[in-house]
Amino acid sequence: MNIRLKHLPLKNITVNSPYGKRNITVNDKSYWWHNGVDLKAPLNTPVYAVDEGKVMIATYNNSYGYYVVLYHGKYGTLYSHLRNYTVNSNDRVKAGDIIGYSGSSGDSTGPHLHFEIRLCKYENFWDRAQCDSTVFMNTVDPMLFIEDYLEKQKEITVKEAIPIVQSAAGLEDRTMDYIVNHYKYGDDLVKKLAKAII
Ligand SMILES: [Zn+2]
Numbered sequence: 161m162n163i164r165l166k167h168l169p170l171k172n173i174t175v176n177s178p179y180g181k182r183n184i185t186v187n188d189k190s191y192w193w194h195n196g197v198d199l200k201a202p203l204n205t206p207v208y209a210v211d212e213g214k215v216m217i218a219t220y221n222n223s224y225g226y227y228v229v230l231y232h233g234k235y236g237t238l239y240s241h242l243r244n245y246t247v248n249s250n251d252r253v254k255a256g257d258i259i260g261y262s263g264s265s266g267d268s269t270g271p272h273l274h275f276e277i278r279l280c281k282y283e284n285f286w287d288r289a290q291c292d293s294t295v296f297m298n299t300v301d302p303m304l305f306i307e308d309y310l311e312k313q314k315e316i317t318v319k320e321a322i323p324i325v326q327s328a329a330g331l332e333d334r335t336m337d338y339i340v341n342h343y344k345y346g347d348d349l350v351k352k353l354a355k356a357i358i
Contacts, residue, residue, distance in 0.1 A: 163235055165210040165309045166255035166356075169275045170262075173310070174200035176272050179301040186267045189223075195299045196238065196276030197306075201262035203271040207239050209259050210305075215251040216282060218259075224274070225266025228259050231282045238276040241268040256356070277302045313355050318347045321354035328357045 177198035183190065201207070213232035220226050227240035228247060243263025247253060264271045278285055280298035288297055318340060326336050339346045 163279070163305065164312070165305050166212070167208050167210050168306065168309060169208055169210055169237075169239060170199055170201055170205060170273055171208075172200075173306055175303065176200050179299070179303065186269060189267060195297060196240075196274050197302045199273045199275055201271060201273040203261075203263060204243055205262040205271075205273070206258045207242065207260045207262055207273055209253040209255055209257045210237055211255050213237075213253055215247045215249055215253060215259075216285075218245045218247050218249050218251075221266065223267050225268060226260065226263065227266070229285070230259070231285075235280070236278045236282060236285050238274075238278070240274045240276075241265050241272060243271075275302050277305060312358075316351055316354055316358075318351060321351045324354040324357050325350050329353075 175197055177194065179194055179197045181192065182194050183192055209230055211230075211232040213230040215228060216231050216236070217227070217229035224238075224240035226242040226245055227238060228242065228245050229236055229238045230253060239259060241262070241264055242260040243265065245260035247257075247259045253259060262271055262273050268274075277300050278298040279300055280287065284298060286297065322336055322340065325331070326333075331339075336350075340350055343349070
């Protein structure tokens with residue numbers, strides 16, 4: 161798993177319904193495999209691109225509702241049941257860019273974000289060829305990657321963060337020292353910046 165998210169799809173992550181096998185009926189359609197994870201998201205919560213990439217799809221269909229597909233080079237992500245999207249096909253996005261707002265469009269019983277990760281080339285994005293009990297349409301459990309991201313976030317210390325921010329921003333020692341020691345919440349800021357850079 162050499163893919164790492166650079167941002168979370170939502171600011172706060174709570175799983176409403178996990179990835180994988182299930183048997184549910186929504187609006188008279190039955191689904192035996194859940195291609196993504198349903199994340200708790202009240203109506204109108206900002207939804208973020210998890211990595212830099214290209215907007216492949218920003219449209220509506222009856223199942224996904226308003227949805228966006230991004231491609232990040234080695235993998236793709238899908239964000240659905242949005243209230244609306246704020247990007248267009250062929251746009252470039254950066255990690256952390258807002259791509260839309262959560263909603264309950266399409267086959268959905270209440271506001272949430274259905275988020276998918278597909279590990280494949282874009283031309284195979286909708287491929288069912290690999291369908292078996294564990295792999296369906298090249299999807300994987302997004303929580304593996306989200307948990308990895310959260311774990312990495314926890315680990316960083318101010319001491320580790322300083323050189324990362326310093327080299328990326330080209331700041332002098334005394335500027336870094338001022339930010340960390342004299343600026344209110346400066347140490348938190350430096351840690352956050354470092355996490356955004358790595
Ligand atoms: Zn879902």
